[in-house]
Amino acid sequence: MGFYNRWILPQLLDVAMRQKNFVPFRERTAGAARGRVLEIGIGSGLNLSSFRPDIESVCGVDPSAELLAKASGRAAKVGFPVRLLEASSERLPLEDRSFDTVVMTFTLCSIPDAGAALVEIRRVLKPEGELLFAEHGRAPDPDVIRWQDRITPVWKRIGGGCHLNRKIDDLIRAAGFRLDRLSVGYQKSAPRPFAFFYEGSARPV
Numbered sequence: 001m002g003f004y005n006r007w008i009l010p011q012l013l014d015v016a017m018r019q020k021n022f023v024p025f026r027e028r029t030a031g032a033a034r035g036r037v038l039e040i041g042i043g044s045g046l047n048l049s050s051f052r053p054d055i056e057s058v059c060g061v062d063p064s065a066e067l068l069a070k071a072s073g074r075a076a077k078v079g080f081p082v083r084l085l086e087a088s089s090e091r092l093p094l095e096d097r098s099f100d101t102v103v104m105t106f107t108l109c110s111i112p113d114a115g116a117a118l119v120e121i122r123r124v125l126k127p128e129g130e131l132l133f134a135e136h137g138r139a140p141d142p143d144v145i146r147w148q149d150r151i152t153p154v155w156k157r158i159g160g161g162c163h164l165n166r167k168i169d170d171l172i173r174a175a176g177f178r179l180d181r182l183s184v185g186y187q188k189s190a191p192r193p194f195a196f197f198y199e200g201s202a203r204p205v
């Protein structure tokens with residue numbers, strides 16, 4: 001890992017991810033979690049204040065020790081137990097069928113093997129558990145897709161591996177989930193290649 005990814009990127013991500021437009025996504029997604037919760041790519045812990053105070057616990061996984069250090073400051077301010085785990089979601093050091101809810105916001109774009117991560121998420125979710133997500137990804141319009149495909153190779157080098165062109169609903173279905181709820185659309189706050197969002201919930205088939 002180079003100097004930029006280790007020291008600069010975590011600071012940039014923490015600031016970029018605090019933008020106001022993301023708050024409603026955080027409140028709807030983390031706010032719907034219940035029971036034992038796993039958050040994939042918890043980053044600097046910006047969802048922690050959006051969980052309901054009566055959830056049982058949150059386990060937050062992220063490969064970045066620097067972001068987890070920021071998350072631990074935010075974890076100290078909430079009233080439920082938080083465990084932070086330095087790990088990659090493609091290989092979760094967690095037991096099968098052990099979580100009621102998995103939460104994932106703005107993360108699937110950055111996971112190197114998103115398909116493998118979703119298979120792991122399915123493994124650790126209880127059979128009646130729920131995956132709640134808010135992600136950006138592949139747009140429906142061919143002219144926007146062309147830009148997403150063009151920009152992604154450069155963007156992922158400076159944006160912590162972020163892909164603009166992943167079709168989030170297809171990836172979730174391919175890992176063995178049924179989508180119970182899905183809403184998609186452009187956010188006005190960013191240029192269109194960066195602004196197509198997928199939000200919803202899924203359960204293991």
Ligand SMILES: C[S@@+](CC[C@H](N)C(=O)[O-])C[C@H]1O[C@@H](n2cnc3c(N)ncnc32)[C@H](O)[C@@H]1O
Nearest residue numbers: 017041042043046064088089105106107110111
């Ligand atoms: C754009 S940030 C979003 C952080 C956080 N989810 C939020 O909503 O603020 C993407 C996150 O994905 C994490 N990430 C990258 N690769 C990962 C992997 N293999 N497994 C889990 N998380 C990963 C990054 O470290 C970073 O925290």
